[in-house]
Amino acid sequence: MLQTAFIRENKEQVIKALAKRHIDATATVTRIIELDEKRRSTQVELDTVLAESNLLSKDIGAMMKSGEKAKAEILKAKTVQLRDRSKELSLISEEVAAELQQELYTLPNLPADIVPEGNSAEENLSVFEAGEIPKLHEGAMPHWELVKKYDIIDFELGTKIAGAGFPVYKGKGAKLQRALINYFLDKNTEAGYKEMQVPHVVNEASGYGTGQLPDKEGQMYHIGIDDLYLIPTAEVPVTNIFRDTIIAEAELPVLCTAYTPCFRREAGSYGAHVRGLNRLHQFDKVEIVRVEHPDNSYKALDGMVEHVKGILDELKLPYRILRLCGGDMGFTAALTYDFEVFSTAQDRWLEISSVSNFETFQANRLKLRFRDKDGKNQLAHTLNGSSLALPRVLAGILENYQTADGIVIPEVLRPYTGFDIIN
Structure with missing residues (x-):
């Protein structure tokens, strides 16, 4: 299986190499790059949500100790929203990763430079x-x-x-x-x-x-x-x-x-x-x-x-x-x-x-x-x-x-x- 990072960084090279196999991989390679970008952006958002949720949890603990229960309850409601969003993002990330994997499975290996041209x-x-x-x-x-x-x-x-x-x-x-x-x-x-x-x-x-x-x-x-x-x-x-x-x-x-x-x-x-x-x-x-x-x-x-x-x-x-x-x-x-x-x-x-x-x-x-x-x-x-x-x-x-x-x-x-x- 080709590595996603290599495909992302060498899009035209991959398409040209697979053309030696008489395969037009343009659509598949483009879709792989799109899915990889979506996977990475989703992960960034998920990491941000989780980090914010962790900070709020610390703040809630501090407020409860200082007796600021009303403020703590407001933050608790926000953490529920963040938890729901993190679950949603995790599901999206899993679905995108699975689709990316299946697309990668469809691409054959790149021929070495000395592989001759030909179709049969x-x-x-x-x-x-x-x-x-x-x-x-x-x-x-x-x-x-x-x-x-x-x-x-x-x-x-x-x-x-x-x-x-x-x-x-x-x-x-x-x-x-x-x-x-x-x-x-x-x-x-x-x-x-x-x-x-x-x-x-x-x-x-x-x-x-x-x-x-x-x-x-x-x-x-x-x-x-x-x-x-x-x-x-x-x-x-x-x-x-x-x-x-x-x-x-x-x-x-x-x-x-x-x-x-x-x-x-x-x-x-x-x-x-x-x-x-x-x-x-x-x-x-x-x-x-x-x-x-x-x-x-x-x-x-x-x-x-x-x-x-x-x-x-x-x-x-x-x-x-x-x-x-x-x-x-x-x-x-x-x-x-x-x-x-x-x-x-x-x-x-x-x-x-x-x-x-x-x-x-x-x-x-x-x-x-x-x-x-x-x-x-x-x-x-x-x-x-x-x-x-x-x-x-x-x-x-x-x-x-x-x-x-x-x-x-x-x-x-x-x-x-x-x-x-x-x-």
Whole structure:
């Protein structure tokens, strides 16, 4: 969430920056400033009323002691009026503050200066590409056909149990899935990330803290009777560990990793491009989260990108990195890099990771601060990335490693699977 003081002092800069997202924020920014002015003027009046009431109370006490009861009664009547006015002003202040908060929740983060112009995925900037695209044998198949052939993932059975988008992993398919999870976690912990096991549901405050609410409310599964949400990513519970927290500067950076299933309604997602593992309602993902000093967050972001590159290099999958344009970037991000694996059988790129710097946007919502060397509390920067999301990584392995004799397991995963081919 953007800070009110920053918006008030940099109105034109905020409007111009959000225009890079193809958002005309003029009306919202103007309304925020108006509400903030009303809130502050109301508070000034309330403070004046309370101060006057306190002075009168002292005068009343002195008059009662000196026997001037008639004068005291006149002042008592005035204090009643002041008390009624203070209640009225307090109510106005609460209502204005609530409306101001809701307006602030509607504004996305400001894009970093290097975020490219653009309004759609087609306008994202490719900044890196690596790996050789394999030449597949005649008769090569997309993964949704391969998994049937080798009986390792059953989409129809998942539909029977829960509905479309909830696959059942079987045999070597399940073991390959578990191998990827363990491999990703091991790579992350070796890089200094502390492994966490977190709840798979969160409360409303957690959803607002990391920015999924109210922006992504329609995409989250809501458990109405308990007013809880199934997590769309481990980023939500892991980052909320630090909600309402003050961290000593010497403790920064804080690095965490977690494996969780993720749940997303993906409303409106239809067509051939979302077949099989390409888009699911439930999927597994390993996440990395960092809490950083503002001076170091972009260096940390570069380090996260290099970390994910190292994993994909070991898996020997062809991939590219995109710097997302303003119109395609997530609500909370200041800068995002997407990783995509090339699916040779589908002849298309599949997104398998997003790595983002949120600067102070989440920290302001979370009240996540650090105490600097001078003893002052400042907002930290938060970052997160997929390291990695499993479905499309798995799809890339199945399709790019397929041979006429079966699906070869990447060498780095064989200690985890215990087998080197699915046939």
